[in-house]
Amino acid sequence: MSNYSRVQDNLDCVADDFEHEVEVNDNENDAATIVTGGNKRKKSSSSKPPLPRKKMAPRPTVWQHFTRVPNDHTKCKCNYCGQEFECGTVGYGTSTLRTHNRERCQKFKDLQKSQTTLTQDVGSDEVVARGFSQEACRWATVKMIVLDELPFSVVENPGFRHFCSVAAPRYLLPSRRTISRDTLEMYLEEKAKLKSLLAGNKQRVSLTTDIWTSITTASYMVITAHFIDRDWNLHRKIISFNTVNDHSSETIGKQLEKCLIDWGIKRVFTVTVDNASPNEGALRYLIDRVKT
Numbered sequence: 001m002s003n004y005s006r007v008q009d010n011l012d013c014v015a016d017d018f019e020h021e022v023e024v025n026d027n028e029n030d031a032a033t034i035v036t037g038g039n040k041r042k043k044s045s046s047s048k049p050p051l052p053r054k055k056m057a058p059r060p061t062v063w064q065h066f067t068r069v070p071n072d073h074t075k076c077k078c079n080y081c082g083q084e085f086e087c088g089t090v091g092y093g094t095s096t097l098r099t100h101n102r103e104r105c106q107k108f109k110d111l112q113k114s115q116t117t118l119t120q121d122v123g124s125d126e127v128v129a130r131g132f133s134q135e136a137c138r139w140a141t142v143k144m145i146v147l148d149e150l151p152f153s154v155v156e157n158p159g160f161r162h163f164c165s166v167a168a169p170r171y172l173l174p175s176r177r178t179i180s181r182d183t184l185e186m187y188l189e190e191k192a193k194l195k196s197l198l199a200g201n202k203q204r205v206s207l208t209t210d211i212w213t214s215i216t217t218a219s220y221m222v223i224t225a226h227f228i229d230r231d232w233n234l235h236r237k238i239i240s241f242n243t244v245n246d247h248s249s250e251t252i253g254k255q256l257e258k259c260l261i262d263w264g265i266k267r268v269f270t271v272t273v274d275n276a277s278p279n280e281g282a283l284r285y286l287i288d289r290v291k292t
Contacts, residue, residue, distance in 0.1 A: 204269035249281025
């Protein structure tokens with residue numbers, strides 16, 4: 001027998017022995033189980049590690065008030081009134097849902113009025129029951145900005161938004177444009193109240209005024225009213241803060257006259273100014289105008 005025939009016979013014997021010792025079973029995941037000498041080991045169908053799961057973006061707070069329709073995920077319904085809206089993933093935002101929840105859903109408004117919590121006013125020991133109100137939160141935000149002299153953009157800062165999400169999760173924060181409009185509206189309301197108080201108060205009003213120049217060389221004239229009400233409480237209110245072109249006596253006098261006409265003040269007790277020379281001419285002008 002030639003050497004080639006001996007080698008071929010040896011290869012055939014090795015192949016027969018290997019077929020008896022090795023079993024390959026396909027499982028449901030298309031992975032092979034190799035049995036060799038009584039030991040089993042699982043062979044993965046892919047040698048690449050699985051990709052990390054993509055981090056999901058946080059859902060808007062408006063979804064706390066809406067639920068997707070089970071049989072149609074392109075629509076959602078309000079948790080309070082049941083009205084359905086389009087909410088597909090493409091071409092649909094959450095502005096419609098926010099508007100409905102904030103302004104149009106009457107059942108949500110009634111629920112806010114009925115739910116009350118015990119709170120304590122700042123500077124008072126009295127505990128009162130209050131319900132959640134979106135409008136009251138907006139006015140409180142405007143009042144905070146005015147009292148603390150904060151910029152309108154504070155409502156868009158991440159820190160303030162995080163605080164509101166923890167302290168008042170149902171409060172839908174307005175934009176800085178909305179806050180600026182609310183600030184002007186609050187100013188007009190407070191001005192009307194002060195006008196009514198001055199009209200009902202029969203005592204005289206004292207005025208103080210001064211001109212301040214900013215670093216941009218712009219001049220501002222401020223007028224403050226001092227008066228005592230019927231309960232003998234002293235009030236001090238800024239009734240004018242406007243820019244002026246110059247510091248002349250005519251400009252100061254006309255600005256005082258314009259302020260008195262705007263507020264309907266007819267009974268002036270005193271006007272206090274500094275010792276600048278233009279103030280003498282301004283007061284003479286004002287005295288002549290008040291007499292007429």
